[in-house]
Amino acid sequence: MTQLSRAQITTKPATRSSRGIVAAQHRLAAEVGAEVLAAGGNAVDAAVAVSFAIGVVEPWMSGPAGGGAMMLDMAGTGPEALYYGMRAPAGLNPADFPLTGEKATGDLFPWKAVVEDRNVIGATAVAVPGVVDGIGKAHARYGRMPWAELIAPAVKLAKEGIEADWYVALLIASSTRVLARDPDAAARFLEDGQWPTVANWTALSDKRIDMSSMAPSLQAIADEGARALYDGDLGAALAADVEAKGGSLRRADLQAYQAVWQQARAVPYRDATLWVTPHLTAGPTISDVFSQLSTGFTPGQAPDAAAYAAYAEACDAAYAARLANDGDMGNDDPRAPSCTTHFSIVDAEGNMVAMTQTLLSIFGSRVVSPSTGLLLNNGIMWFDPEQGRPNSLAGGKRCLMNVCPVLGAAGDRKFAIGASGGRKIMPAVAQLASFLTDFGMGLDAAFHQPRIDASGDTVIADDTLPASVIESLEMRGPVVTARRAPFPYAFACPAGVLRDGAENYGATEIMSPWGEAVAG
Template sequence: MPIRLTLCTIVLTIAVTAHAKTPVATGTGGAVATISEQASQSAMTILNQGGNAIDAAVAAAATLSVTDPFSCGIGGGGFMVVYLAKEKRVITIDHRETAPAAYMPTVFTANGKELDFDTVVASGLSVGVPGTVRGWHEALQRYGTMSFGQVLAPAIKVAQGGFVVNDNFSRLVEENTAKFRQFPATAALYLRNGKAIKPGTLLRNPDLAQTYRMLGKGGVRAFYEGPIARAIVDAVNRPPVGTGASVRGGSMTLADLANYEARLRQPVRSSYRGYDLYGMGLPGSGGIAVAEALNILEGFDLGKLPRAQAEHLYLEASRLAFADRNAYLADPEYVEAPVAGLLSKEYAAKRRALIDQQKAAAAPVAAGDPYPFQSDASVPLRPSNARLQRESAHTTHLAVSDKQGNIVAYTFTIESWGGSGIVVPGHGFLLNNELTDFDFTGPHPNVVEGGKRPRSSMAPTIVLRDGKPAFTVGSPGGATIITTVLQTIVNHVDFGMPMDEAIAAPRLSQRNAAETDVEPGFAGSAQATALAGHGQRWSGKPEEIGAANAIVFNPDGTVTAVSETRRHGVGSALVQKKPH
């Protein structure tokens, strides 16, 4: 499709660029919310050039891979949820990483014991076959209007010209210095004299710019075949370490890359207080867990209860949903998970009856039995209680809409901060450590197997009301993604908070543990004291939870893009203005 760039759009682009970074914006055209100013600008550039939300989402994602490389990138994978306005339907694109074909369920054990988690993270053993580029290709080919070369152009400009490192970026490097030092290509990019790159430094990544040019010219095959594919396989199997360093290699082949496929899957659909929610299905556990928790909460009139009691019920519903999530959910191509039962309103009523409205349950609570609600004549095995698998909390989420009404909610990741720590030499991108999302030992639905996709908590969500878009929301944060999305929906729908307040509110993440994770400054607050009266307890290591992005579709026809007002260095929200 030809691109028409009018004088109006040129002026619009210049005007948008001149604006100071803001986490909330309202207007009448396309909208974008990301954690990066450059990424939001890239999406806006594509929208102003006539691209649609899908084109703009890929442009933003490609730029995030430059400016936020420790959260995401073409060395990882993700879930994209898309609302197609003309067809009034929601589709999802699963481009989650897969385990190499040679992997067996014992790959993360030695002498009958689990390998050390952190040692596995910083190794080729943890690297899944990357799916991001294949996902972008499927999105653009099926639903976009622009080519790879067009949508990658803004990211190439940022990678080649550079961007100024901020405090948050420098802090993340500092926290991962020991991991990055092991790999010369990584150290050369992000360390200076063995120390974290300082705030204020102009950081260029010409290798990534060149990789993007190769993709722009050769398309998806340029990544999964040829020089880039060989470089990935070499880096995974024989990690390029410095003198004295020793890390485990993986068993990835060129065939693993060439055979990788994205999956178009039906969304998880549920309802809550008159809203229709669409989320990502398996191997994503987020959409199912959020829906189950909301089904449980629907039996309580949260808006009329004292706030502490309503938040207590939110925590208990989350606890029950996580017990089921941990027990049953995994890659649907390998495991027959009882999804229909878990999404049943009748099953939710059974789980709801277990909640003491005044007192927290002793953790962990047992998984329920959704099979009678499946209308399934088979007699499947019932799982035993599983401990909460360790899951890294470092991902990114973006939201984009266009003037035609198309919407993209997109969460993608390389797992831990900096993934495996391995930058592919000569190509400028970090490889994931996504396979650490598998359970290291079994029996369990989520053990590693060749070709299998690890269970994910990513929960990009699009919400409709009366058949029309109402809002979209998503977040990074590992397993806390589920609770961040759930709590934001409760804040917005039940407590009537505007979306910016719903996102900014203190986050509480209960994942079927004795203690609830909270953020710095929460313990000792009036809110915490009130909840403690219900028997709720707080973790001893408060950390920032998530970095959400959302778009609200207002009744008057305007749209409001919303990002973080304080977390992760403050986000960036932009909305097009109508040309004069």
């Protein structure tokens, strides 16, 4: 992993405002959401606008053809969870995913390898998407502004395309070989089979990735409503494209899909309360972590060696329970690129949304639907292709996700946080919540505080942590040190908002080149 110079210090101050704030992995999407807040929209209105906008400007992480979950805290209702995870198509046949007998390499999960990587790459890896129905249900219950008005900025961004800066070129270069397998994905993201030429250093050129084929689909969703992708001609076209490319998704799968409102799980923790998603996410896992932490250490003035050792122990125990009960093997590869996107929103009235959405792998299945212009998920990879396991692949089965949006309250402060980064998400969110509640940190300090990743057999520790912390961690098992860097991510990529009295704060991962918290 390329290291930054030790003399190079990166900071990204938190945004403070008495108005609403959107913290997202892409500045343009955060600005779209902030404009909605400024126009009188609430946190859910802003979430709708950000969801569609970020699916255009950061399409390799999420989009309308993905899935996820959100936590909401709207005035008068209390915390709620909304699950819109992906589902295996009903007609999927596990026999179509024969094992090679070897362990898979090169992606997020250490399942046994499937012939031709059919569960990872291509139309055979596509699951039933849930994002659009999920945000449609949230808007129907809480939205103030017209649905079509909230999607209009995403349509505009799709027509404009994505600036091909250094980060875009880097991400596309990391997936060039697999993108080249699908003619429609290659036409979208590659130039003559290679990654795109970067806009030159004078900043006078306007090299862009053409996203215009998404615009008609987004406009159809704006005009016809969220169910256009499920019950309408748009959904029929999407299903036909997947079938033509050899996948098992059918129109009936889309028509049967419904996002689900859930009762948030309350997690009492010392003098605070956290609320998490209750099922098929990392919500139950982080609940286990805080159960362990409640007796695992006594907070001092700042996180010390005992605190970080407790974080590692709690994550180990929680993941052991997750493996035994749910079968999610997770991501043990520290080199795996961050995928998924998370954004957190607080409005001027104190309403909050923590929303995570994903295609699963970076660029999902690496397949573009030619009729809709949508980059498709590879949700089938979430399932263990070996039969007889708790999370084994089966038709119609719901995917078990690593997403972990969290709401929290401690005294007069409340917050909404989450992250992207596969299995790295939960440890990052747990530590941030601990920084805020156990140590009374502000959002700025919490996001700059060094973290560890305890999501696998080896702990990855920020190399700026004191030697005493590293030594404490090494006493319990293998440790690798790494510097927070723009790519690849050794740690998760969080975004969060905090309300303290009448003041709001927002922050994103300090090393995210695009992440920004923008006031509305």
